[in-house]
Amino acid sequence: MKAPKTSYPRNKINILLLENISDAALVQFGAAGYTKIDRIGGALSEAELIKAVKGVHLIGIRSKTQITRNVVEAADKLLAVGAFCIGVNQVDLKAATEKGVAVFNAPYSNTRSVAELVIGLCVMLIRKIADKNAAAHRGEWLKEAKGSFELRGKTIGIIGYGNIGSQVSNLAEAMGMNVIYYDAATKLPLGNAKQAGDLKDLLKRSHIVTLHVPSDTTTRNMINADTLKAMRKGAILINHSRGDVVDLEAARKALKSGKLAGAAIDVFPEEPEKNGDAFISPLQNLPNVILTPHIGGSTEEAQANIGVDVTAKLIKYLDFGTSEGSHTVPPVSLPPQAGTHRILHIHKNIPGVLGEINSRLSKRGINIAGQYLKTNDEIGYVILDLDSKLSQEAFEILKQIKGTIRARMVY
Numbered sequence: 001m002k003a004p005k006t007s008y009p010r011n012k013i014n015i016l017l018l019e020n021i022s023d024a025a026l027v028q029f030g031a032a033g034y035t036k037i038d039r040i041g042g043a044l045s046e047a048e049l050i051k052a053v054k055g056v057h058l059i060g061i062r063s064k065t066q067i068t069r070n071v072v073e074a075a076d077k078l079l080a081v082g083a084f085c086i087g088v089n090q091v092d093l094k095a096a097t098e099k100g101v102a103v104f105n106a107p108y109s110n111t112r113s114v115a116e117l118v119i120g121l122c123v124m125l126i127r128k129i130a131d132k133n134a135a136a137h138r139g140e141w142l143k144e145a146k147g148s149f150e151l152r153g154k155t156i157g158i159i160g161y162g163n164i165g166s167q168v169s170n171l172a173e174a175m176g177m178n179v180i181y182y183d184a185a186t187k188l189p190l191g192n193a194k195q196a197g198d199l200k201d202l203l204k205r206s207h208i209v210t211l212h213v214p215s216d217t218t219t220r221n222m223i224n225a226d227t228l229k230a231m232r233k234g235a236i237l238i239n240h241s242r243g244d245v246v247d248l249e250a251a252r253k254a255l256k257s258g259k260l261a262g263a264a265i266d267v268f269p270e271e272p273e274k275n276g277d278a279f280i281s282p283l284q285n286l287p288n289v290i291l292t293p294h295i296g297g298s299t300e301e302a303q304a305n306i307g308v309d310v311t312a313k314l315i316k317y318l319d320f321g322t323s324e325g326s327h328t329v330p331p332v333s334l335p336p337q338a339g340t341h342r343i344l345h346i347h348k349n350i351p352g353v354l355g356e357i358n359s360r361l362s363k364r365g366i367n368i369a370g371q372y373l374k375t376n377d378e379i380g381y382v383i384l385d386l387d388s389k390l391s392q393e394a395f396e397i398l399k400q401i402k403g404t405i406r407a408r409m410v411y
Contacts, residue, residue: 004319004336004411005411006318006410006411007341007409007410007411008409010032010033010034010035010318011033011034011035011036012036013034013036013057013058013318014036014038014055014056014057014058014077015029015034015036015037015038015057015058015059015060016037016038016040016052016053016056016058016059016060017037017038017039017040017059017060018039018040018042018043018044018059018060018061018062018065019040019041019042019043019061019062019063019064019065019084020041020042020062021039021060021062021084021303021307022084022303022304022306022307023307024303024304024307024308024311025060025082025084025307025310025311026039028307028308028311028315029311029315032315032319034315034318040052041274042064042273042274042275043061043062043064043065043273043274044065045273046066046068046070046071049065049066049067049071050070050071050074053071053074053075053078054074054075054076054077055076055077056075056077056078057077057078057079057080058078058079058080058081058082058314058318059075059078059080059081059082060081060082060084060310060314061081061082061083061084061090061091062083062084062085063085063087063090063294064090064271064273064274065090066090066091067081067090067091067092067096068092068095069092069094069095071092072092072095072096072099072101073095073099075099075101078099078101079101079102079317079318079408080101080102080103080104080314080317080318080326081096081101081102081103081104082104082105082310082311082313082314083103083104083105083106083310084105084106084303084306084307084310085105085106085110085297085306086105086106086107086109086110086111086163086164086297087105087214087215087242088105088327089214089215089242091103091327093327093328094378096327096328097328097329097376097378097379098378098379098405099405099406100328100329100346100379100381100405100406101328101329102317102323102326102328102329103326103327103328103329104310104313104314104317104325104326104327105310105325105327106305106306106309106310107163108163108309109302109306109308109309110296110297110299110302110303110305110306111163111164111167112167112301112302113296113297113298113299113301113302114164114167114212114240114296114297115164115167115168115170115171116171117240117266117295117296118164118168118171118210118238118240118296119168119171119172119175121238121264121290122151122156122172122175122208122210122236122238124264124290125208125236125238125261125262125263125264125288125290126148126150126151126154126207126208126236126262127148127149128147128148128262128288130262130287130288130289130290131287131288147261150176151172151175151176151177152175152176152177153176153177153178154177154178154207154208155177155178155179155180155205155206155207155208156168156172156177156178156179156180156206156207156208156209156210157180157181157182157196157202157203157205157206157208157209157210158172158179158180158181158182158193158210158212159181159182159183159199159202159209159210159211159212159213159222160181160182160183160211160212160213160214160241161181161182161183161187161189161193161195161212162183162212164212164240164241165181165183165210165212166187166190168210168212169181169189169190169191169193170190170191173190173191173192173193178192179191179192179193179194180193180194180195180196180202180205180206181193181194181195181196181202182195182198182199182201182202183195184218199222199227199230200227200230203227203230203231203232203235204230204231204232205232206231206232206235207232207234207235207236208235208236208237208238209223209231209235209236209237209238210237210238210239210240211223211238211239211240211241211245211246212240212241213241213242213245214241215241215242215243215244215245219242219244219245220244220245221244221245221246221247222245222246223237223239223245223246223247223250223251224247224250225247225250225253228250228251228254228259228260229259231254231259231260233258233259234258234259234261235259235260235261236260236261236262236263236264237251237260237262237263237264238263238264238265239263239264239265239266239267240264240266240267240296241267242267243267243268243269243270243271244269246265248265248268248269248281248282248283249282251263251265251282251283252282252283252286255283255286255287255288255289256286261288262287262288262289262290263283263286263288263289263290264289264290264291264292265281265283265289265291265292266291266292266293266294266295266296267294267296268281268294271293271294272293279293313325313326318410319410319411320333320334320336320342320410321334321342321344321383321408321410322334323381329346329379329381330374330375330376330379330380330381331374332372332373332374332381332382332383333372334370334371334372334383334385335370336385337369337370337385339369339388340369340370340385340386340387340388340391341385341386341387341388341391341409341411342383342384342385342386342409342410342411343383343384343386343391343394343395343398343407343408343409343410344381344382344383344384344406344407344408344409344410345357345381345382345384345398345401345404345406345407346379346380346381346382346404346405346406346407347379347380347382347401347403347404347405348378348379348403348405349375349376349377349378349379349380350402350403353380353401353402353403354373354380354382356401356402357382357384357398357401360397360401361386361394361397364390364394364397365390366386366387366390366393366394366397367386367387368384368385368386369385369386369387370383370384370385371383371385379405384398391409392409395407395409
């Protein structure tokens with residue numbers, strides 16, 4: 001679909017990309033005509049971001065930068081946020097929704113990278129490679145089979161059977177493992193995987209437990225002193241999901257007592273802002289523990305895929321108003337109508353808005369060639385294709401509709 005000439009020149013759209021977002025995003029923006037891009041290597045604090053976001057139309061972040069309500073309120077021209085990662089918990093979605101700011105992410109683009117690493121960690125931990133590697137670096141020759149096992153025939157318990165969890169399931173089964181999973185929702189199993197009756201049932205049966213859940217009130221500290229007791233002695237714990245789903249102090253005690261034989265943790269309740277900053281964890285200096293700096297999805301392939309995915313969504317939103325994949329603006333897509341101008345209207349979800357739009361446009365003799373409305377709990381979003389001769393007058397009318405949050409003429 002060829003993008004029409006936009007009402008607001010593409011080379012005047014201000015884009016701010018933080019946290020070393022892939023060059024693939026830069027290339028794609030440039031090819032679409034969006035060339036006014038500022039890039040910052042690391043994350044910004046809230047105070048720094050409040051200053052930086054003024055005059056910015058699009059902002060791209062990864063997992064470190066926090067788009068708080070204060071940031072959203074300070075963003076005087078912000079149209080959309082691109083979260084170049086799987087989750088969007090670093091964005092205040094309610095604040096963004098209220099301001100009509102679209103928020104996009106890439107929920108599938110780095111699933112393979114995380115899944116592959118989890119399987120690699122399963123091998124490393126069950127063979128106690130971390131201990132043997134450390135000994136070799138100290139000049140010790142630790143050649144022994146005691147406490148080292150094969151993955152084949154072992155049971156892996158997957159908590160969260162979504163995009164990543166299901167890929168881990170496939171790879172684990174290919175390694176000869178038995179797969180069980182627990183999810184809050186009923187999920188269709190892949191291969192020979194079986195859904196556990198409850199969390200403690202999974203913990204009791206699993207040699208390796210791996211977490212792939214979001215951060216919310218139901219998952220915070222779900223692995224704690226009580227649930228660790230339910231795990232079999234000598235089990236291995238892997239967390240590559242969110243930093244607050246495991247009680248690290250409880251995990252430390254379980255590792256020191258031998259209840260856990262090993263652990264791999266990639267995400268932490270508090271993480272350094274940038275490379276080189278100090279990092280402290282209760283799990284440091286424990287045997288057979290692999291700590292990594294939130295790199296589960298950090299492969300060049302994954303970052304390029306994320307860059308392409310999120311950038312494509314942002315460009316479609318700017319060029320056509322297409323909001324499919326947004327977590328805040330209701331998902332709307334309308335094919336362009338020849339010989340028309342397109343106007344986007346975001347408003348509070350109150351009764352009568354669409355009726356007032358149609359009534360006022362009709363009174364002015366403005367023909368609507370295409371129209372699509374969708375709402376969520378907070379806002380409504382309308383795409384209108386209108387007679388090009390009267391589109392400017394229609395735009396002024398739409399800005400005056402009761403409950404309007406923003407109106408934008410796309411082309």
